[in-house]
Amino acid sequence: MSKQGYHHGNLRQALIQAALELIPEQGPTGFTLSEAAKRAGVTPAAVYRHFEGREDLIAECARQGYAIFADVMAHAWADGKPSALAAFSATGRAYLAFARQFPGHYMAMFESGILPNRSPNIAEAAARAQDITYRAASALMAHIPSDRRPPVAMFAAHIRALSHGVVELYARTPTSSPFSPEELLESGIGVYLRGLGLIAQDQ
Known part of the structure; x- marks a missing residue:
């Protein structure tokens, strides 16, 4: 060229x-x-x-990534339809799909050392993406008695950590795991939700 x-x-x-x-x-x-x-x-x-330099270029990749990620998660959440639980599960699958479909963006966001607070534009895009998880967690928390309800921010952080862990360990590189990343994430979230009493033990 x-x-x-x-x-x-x-x-x-x-x-x-x-x-x-x-x-x-x-x-x-x-x-x-x-x-x-x-x-x-x-x-x-x-x-x-x-x-200004390579870091500035990578930061813009991260900003665009957060914006795409927020759109993907918002589409999966779909305002909690048809139910908060079904929509919540869809956001987990969307997390995996985003990491697979947009590997450059994903790595710029989470593996480059670029923090969301680097600039207001990145912070705004990252906050919009995190807000989807927070709203999904809030909708599920409404079904738990207040005396057994963990902080919504903690609930959302646990789910993000679980999703991110499955992506890093199983979704982006070939592994010998007999289970798909989707199965691992769904079962892990299921264990978590059963512990909170949000789904029955036999589901």
């Missing part, structure tokens, strides 16, 4: 796409800006028209 210097049609998004391809291949900090520029078909100098 010939170098296009400063005349690329949409250089910013082309560089983001290049980074999203390189991140799964080399890790979020394993590629250089020169490699991203080469893949985008521009000169390395052209990168600095849009990004």
Whole structure:
């Protein structure tokens, strides 16, 4: 591909796409800006028209990832329809689907060292994504007597940790597990919800 210097049609998004391809291949900090520029078909100098450096580029990948993630989770939650429990299960499957379908975004969000508080834009996108889990947890908590109800934030954090663990250990790399990531996540959430009395022991 010939170098296009400063005349690329949409250089910013082309560089983001290049980074999203390189991140799964080399890790979020394993590629250089020169490699991203080469893949985008521009000169390395052209990168600095849009990004201060590699970290700035990865941060934008993370911001876009959080925005996509929030949309995916909101679609799965569907305002708690047809039931809070069914919709909650759908958000777990959506978490796995997002990690598989958007590996570059996922790694930029969770494995690059870029924290949501790096910028207001990233923080806003991350908060919107977390709010879906919080609302789903709140809807389920409403079915538990108040004296046995854990803090909603803790409940949501437990589910995020469980989902993230299944993604990291089983969904993104081949394993010898006899169970699919979906089965592992569903059964793990089931154990948790049974312990809270949200579903019957024989379900």
